[in-house]
Amino acid sequence: MTIRFDDKIAIVTGAGGGLGRAYALELARRGAKVVVNDLGGSRDGTGHSDAALKVVEEIKAAGGTAMSNGGSVTEYDQMVEMVAKAKEAWGGVHVLINNAGVLRDKSFANMAPEDFEFVVDVHLNGSANCTKAVWETMREQAYGRILMTASSTGLYGNFGQANYGAAKLGLAGLTKTLQLEAAKYNIKVNTLAPTAGTRMTEDIFPEEAFKLFTPESVAPAALFLVSEHAPTNAILGAGAGVFQAAYVTLTQGVALTGEELSPEGVAAHWAEITDRKGEMTPQSGSEQAMSIMKKLAG
Template sequence: MSISFEGRVAIVTGAGGGLGRAYALELARRGAKVVVNDLGGSRDGTGHSDAALKVVEEIEAMGGEAMSNGGSVSEYEQMVEMVAKTKERWGGVHVLINNAGILRDKSFTKMDPADFEMVVRVHLIGSAFATKACWDLMREQNYGRILMTASSTGLFGNFGQANYGAAKLGLAGLTKTLYLEGAKNNIKVNTLAPVAATRMTEDIFPEEAFKLFGPENVVPAALFLVSDDAPTNAIVGAGGGAYHGAWVTMNKGVLLPPAERTVEGFAANWEKINDRTGDFAPQSGAEQSQVIIGQLQAAMKG
C-alpha cells in the first residue's frame, strides 16, 4: 500500500524547523502542494527568521511545489489571509497540520499570567484560528483532514508546564467536538502527541536520548492521520519509532440511593466510583449522560 498526497494541498503551521519541517518535506515528497507557515521566532515566540523560505527551497529542490507564509497563528485575520492565498494559488486546502507552538516553562507558582495566556493563545487559540480559517472551505470541498498537536504533558501532566499542558489537553478536546461536526462533510480530525528532538526539547532530553527521537520518527503517524484513509477522533502518541493509542475513558460507576447522596456517601463509595474495571472510551459527551440515564431507568424498574 502506498499513501499518496497527489492533488492535495496541505498547510503545516510552525513548519520552519523540527516536526513541522519534517511533515512538510514528506508531504511534498508524496505529491502534496505545501504551504510552509512559520513566524520564524525563537521557541518562546519572540523574533523572526526566514526559516519558512528555506524549507520551501528544500521542497522546490526536490521538484515539489510550496509557498511560504509568515502569518501568526495567534492572529485570526492572518490565518484567513493565508487560506485565501492558498486557495487562490492552488484551488483549495485539503490538509491542515496544526503544529506551531512555543514554550514558556516555569512552575506555576513562578509563572507570570502573561506567559500562561501566551502559550494557550499560540497552541490552543492558534490551532482553533487556523482550523476555523480552513473549515468552511473544507465543508464546501466535502473533504478535510486536520491534525491537532497535543502532548503527553496535556494528556498526563508534567511539572513546570501548566500553561502548555492546559493548552494541549484543550486541543484534544477541540478534536473531540470537531470530528463530530465535520463528519457529514468528510472532515476527519485527529490528535497527535509527539515526542521528538527539536529546538523545543533540546534542553529537556539527555544528549543520547535526543539522538533517538528524530522528528522523522513521528512523520509516519502524522501523515497517516491526515491521509485519505485516516481514522477520526484518534489520539496517537509517537516518538523514537514507537507508536501507541491513548483514550479518554470512563467507567460505569455506581448509582447511589437517595439516602447515600451525601458527601459521606460519596466517600464511602469512592473505591467503586474510581474502579477502572470495564472502563470504555465514549465517542461523544452524550454517552456520559446515557450511562447515567440507563442506571436511573434500571433502578426505577427495580
Template sequence: MTISFKDKVAIVTGAGGGLGREYALELARRGAKVVVNDLGGSRDGTGHSDMALKVVEEIKAAGGEAMSNGHSVTEYDQMVEMVAQAKEKWGGVHVLINNAGVLRDKTFAKMEPADFEFVLKVHLTGSAFATKACWETMREQSYGRILMTASSTGLFGNFGQANYGAAKLGLVGLAKTLQLEGAKYNIRVNSLSPVAGTRMTADLFPEEAFKLFDPVNVVPAALFLVSEDAPTNAIVGAGAGGFHSAWVEMNEAVWLPEAERTVEGFAAHWDQISSETNLHAPQSGSDQSAAILKAMQKVTGTGPSSARG
C-alpha cells in the same frame, strides 16, 4: 499500497524546523502542494527569521511545490489570508497540520499570568484560528483532514508546564468536538502526541536521546492521520519509532439512591466510583448522561433506555 497526497493542498504551521519541517517535506514528496507557515521565532515565541523560505527551497529543489507564509497563528485575519492565498494558487485546502507552538516553562508558583495566557494563545487559540480559517473551505469541498498537536503533558501532566498542559489537553477537546461537527462533510480530526528532539526540546534531552527522538520518526503517524483513509477522533503518541493510542475513558456509572446522595454516601462508594474496571471510551459528551441513566435503570428498573444530551 503507497499513501499519496497527489492533488492535495496541505498547510503546516510551525513548519520552519523540527517536526513541522519533516511533515512538510514528506507531504511534498508524496505529491502535496504545501504551505510552509512559520514565524521563525525562538521557542518562547519571540523573534522572526526566514526558516519557512528555506524549507520551501528544499521542497522545490526536490521537484515539489510549496509556498512560504510568515503569518502568526494568533492573528485570525492572517490565517484567513493564508488560506485565501493557498486557494488562489492551488484551488483549495485539504490538509491542515496544527504544529506551531512555544514553550514558557516555569512552576505555577513562579509563572506570570502573561506566560500562561501566551502559551494558550499560540497552541490552543492559534490552532482554532488556523482550523476556523480552513473550515468553510473543507465543508464546501466535502473533504478535510486536520491534525491537532497534543502532548503527553496535556494527557498526563508534567512538572513545570501548567500553561502548556492546559493548552494541549484543550486541543484534544477541540478535536473531539470538531470530528463530530465535521463528520458529515468528510472532515476527519485527530490528535497527535509527539516526542521529538527539536529546538523546543533541545536542552531537555541528553544528546543520545535527542538523536534517538529524531522528528522524522513521528512523520509516519502524523501523515497517516491526515491521509485519505485516516481514522477520526484518534489520539496517537509517537516518538523514536514507538507508537501508541490513548483514550479518554470512563467507567460504569454508580447510581446512588436519594438517601445516599450525601457527601458521606459518596465517600462510602468512592472505591467503586473510582474503580478502573469496565472502562469504555465515549464517542461524545452525551455518553456521560446516558451512562448515568443506564445505571439508574439497572438499579430501579425505570428510566429511559438511552439518553442524548
C-alpha cells in the same frame, strides 16, 4: 496500500524546523503542494527568521511544490489570508496540520499570567484560528483532514508546564467536538501527541535520547492521520518509532441514593466508583448522560 497526497494542498504551521519541517518535507515528497507557515520566532515566541523560506527551498530542490507564509497563528486575519493565497495559487486546501507552538516553562508559582495567556493563545487559539480559516473551504469540498498537536503534558501532566498542559488538553477537547460537527462533510479531525528532539526540547532531552527521538520518526503518524484513509477522533502518541493510542475513558460508576447520596457516600464507594473494570470510551459527551440514565434504569 501506498499513502499519497497527489492533488492535495496542505498547510503545516510551525513548519520552519523540527516536527513541522519533517511533516512538510514528507507531504511534499508524497505529492502534496505545501504551505510552509512559520513566524520564525525563538522558542518563547519572540523574534523572527526566514526558517519557512529555507524549508520551501528544500522542497523545491527535491522537485516538490511549496510556498512560504510568515503569518502568526494568533492573528485570525493572517490565517484567512494564508488560506486565500493557497486557494488562489492551487485551488483549495485539503490538509491542515496545526503544529505551531511555543514554550514558556515555569512552575505555576513563578509563572506570570501573561506567560500562561500567551502559550494558550499560540497553541489553542492559534489552532482554532487556522482551523476556522480552512473550515468553510473543507466543508464546500466535502473533504478535509485536520490534525491537532497535543502532548503527553496535556494528557498526563508535567511539572513546570501548566500553561502548555492546559492548552494541549484543550486541543484534544477541540478535536472531539470538531470531529462530530465535521463528520457529514468527510472532514476527519485527529490529535497527535508527539515526543521528539527538536529546537523546543534540545536542552531537555539527554543527548542520546535527542538522537533517538527524531522528528522523522513521528512523521509517519502525522501523515497517516491526515491521509485519505485516516480515522477520526483518534489520540495518537508517537516518538522514536513507537506509536500508542490514548483514550478518555469512563468507568461504570455507582448510583447513590438516600443517605448515601452525600460526600460520605462518595467516599465510602470511592473504590467502586474508580473501578476500571468494564470502563467505556464515549464517542461524544452525550454518552456520559446516556450511561447515567442506563445506570439509574438498571
